[in-house]
Structure formats: C-alpha cells, structure tokens
Amino acid sequence: MSQSTLVVAQATTTEAPATGEAPAEGVAKATTEGTEAEGGHGGFPPMDAHSFPSQIFWLVIFFGLLYLLMSKVALPRMEQVLGNRRKAIEADLSRASALKNETEAAVQSYEKALADARANAQAIAAETKARMGAEMDAERGSLEKSLGAKLAEAESRIAASKAQSMKDVHEVAADSAAEIVSALTGTQVSKADAVKAITGLKA
Known part of the structure; x- marks a missing residue:
C-alpha cells in the first residue's frame, strides 16, 4: 500500500x-x-488465503469470548429461569394435590355426615313409631277399660231397669187379675193374693 x-x-x-x-x-x-x-493478490479480503491465519486467530478469540459469555452469563440465567419455572410448577402440582386431598376428605366427611344423618333419622323415626305405638296401646287399653266400665254400668242399669219393669209388670198384672176376678166372681181379691197367684203361675 x-x-x-x-x-x-x-x-x-x-x-x-x-x-x-x-x-x-x-x-x-x-x-x-x-x-x-x-504481488497481484488483491480481491475480497475474507477469501484471501494470506489472511486465513489472522481470521482463524480472531475467530478463536471471538468464539472463546462467546463461549465465556454464554457459559458465565446467558446459560446460568437460563438455568435459573428454568429452575424457578420448575419449582413453580412443582409448587402448583403439590398445591393441586393438596387441594385434591382436601376435596376428597371433605367429600368423605360429607358422605359420612349424610349417612349418620340418615341413620339418626331412621332411629328417630323408629323410636317415634315405637313411642306412638306404645302411647296408642296405652290409650286403647285405657279406652277399653273405660268402655268396659261404662258397658258394665249400662248393663247394670239395664238389669235394674228390667227388674223394675218386671216388678211393675207383676204389679200391673196383679191389679188386672184382681179386677178380672172381682168382675167375674163378684168377690174382692186383695193385691197380695193376686201377686201370690201370679207368682205361683210363673213358677
């Protein structure tokens, strides 16, 4: 030059x-x-064979610098980002698993509470039915006793009324017999004799 x-x-x-x-x-x-x-070796410098050693030298230098930059700066940052991402995913998965376990436990608790409520309802229904049956039996027994007492009282009243009616019938019959005998024979018959006569006929 x-x-x-x-x-x-x-x-x-x-x-x-x-x-x-x-x-x-x-x-x-x-x-x-x-x-x-x-020397006649002009032209495009990268294609010049005389500049290959310097090109290879600077290529090694820049490649080494790029390797150092990637290994010391870029790759650790990428690894850190990937590690944080992996940790976040693992935390989300563990949280989802914990929530799933809590949901399953809540469902099992709900089902157990529902089964217990059904069992308690059935027990209460059976107890209520038994208590109502006992109360109905007691009321029926009391009613039967009351009806029996009333029936016995009514029967006694009927018997007394019947006896009184029969007594009245005997007296009426005795009076009628005495009057008939007096009318037919012309003699007076006492009521006591008429009663005796009727009683003897009945016997």
Missing part, C-alpha cells in the same frame, strides 16, 4: 498536467503498477 502511494506521489510531482485528462491517466497507471508491485 505504501509503494502505490509513493508511485502516485511521484507521478503527480514529475508529470505536469498538460490537459484535463492527463492526471487521471497517470493516477490510474500508478495505481495499477502499485497493485502489480504488491
């Missing part, structure tokens, strides 16, 4: 510009000569 610059400088100092196109031709010629003096 320095040789081409020197050639360009010499060409500009030695040759006087006669016309407007002379300097441009001199510069182009000097540049061409400079490139030929450098």
Whole structure:
C-alpha cells in the first residue's frame, strides 16, 4: 500500500498536467503498477488465503469470548429461569394435590355426615313409631277399660231397669187379675193374693 502511494506521489510531482485528462491517466497507471508491485493478490479480503491465519486467530478469540459469555452469563440465567419455572410448577402440582386431598376428605366427611344423618333419622323415626305405638296401646287399653266400665254400668242399669219393669209388670198384672176376678166372681181379691197367684203361675 505504501509503494502505490509513493508511485502516485511521484507521478503527480514529475508529470505536469498538460490537459484535463492527463492526471487521471497517470493516477490510474500508478495505481495499477502499485497493485502489480504488491504481488497481484488483491480481491475480497475474507477469501484471501494470506489472511486465513489472522481470521482463524480472531475467530478463536471471538468464539472463546462467546463461549465465556454464554457459559458465565446467558446459560446460568437460563438455568435459573428454568429452575424457578420448575419449582413453580412443582409448587402448583403439590398445591393441586393438596387441594385434591382436601376435596376428597371433605367429600368423605360429607358422605359420612349424610349417612349418620340418615341413620339418626331412621332411629328417630323408629323410636317415634315405637313411642306412638306404645302411647296408642296405652290409650286403647285405657279406652277399653273405660268402655268396659261404662258397658258394665249400662248393663247394670239395664238389669235394674228390667227388674223394675218386671216388678211393675207383676204389679200391673196383679191389679188386672184382681179386677178380672172381682168382675167375674163378684168377690174382692186383695193385691197380695193376686201377686201370690201370679207368682205361683210363673213358677
């Protein structure tokens, strides 16, 4: 690069510009000569074989720096984020499992309470039925006793009324018999004799 610059400088100092196109031709010629003096290996620098060692050197340097950056900064942060995510998922799973266990325990407790309530209701119903049956039996026995007493009293009253009626019938019959005998025979018959006569006939 320095040789081409020197050639360009010499060409500009030695040759006087006669016309407007002379300097441009001199510069182009000097540049061409400079490139030929450098060895003719110009072109795209990454494809130049002479620059491969420096490229490989800087590639190793940048790759090492990238590796250090990834291993010391990026990967630990990613691992931390993934670890926090994993811990959060495990905590959510454990919480869901605990809630599931609590729900199952609540359901079992509810079912047990419902079964106990049903058993208590059945026991109360049976007890109430038995108590009502006993009360009904007691009331029925008391009613039967009361009805028996009333029936006996009524029967005694009927018997007394019947006896009184029969007594009255005997007296009426005795009076009627005495009157009939008096009417037929013309003799007076006492009531006592008529009663005796009727009693003897009945016997």
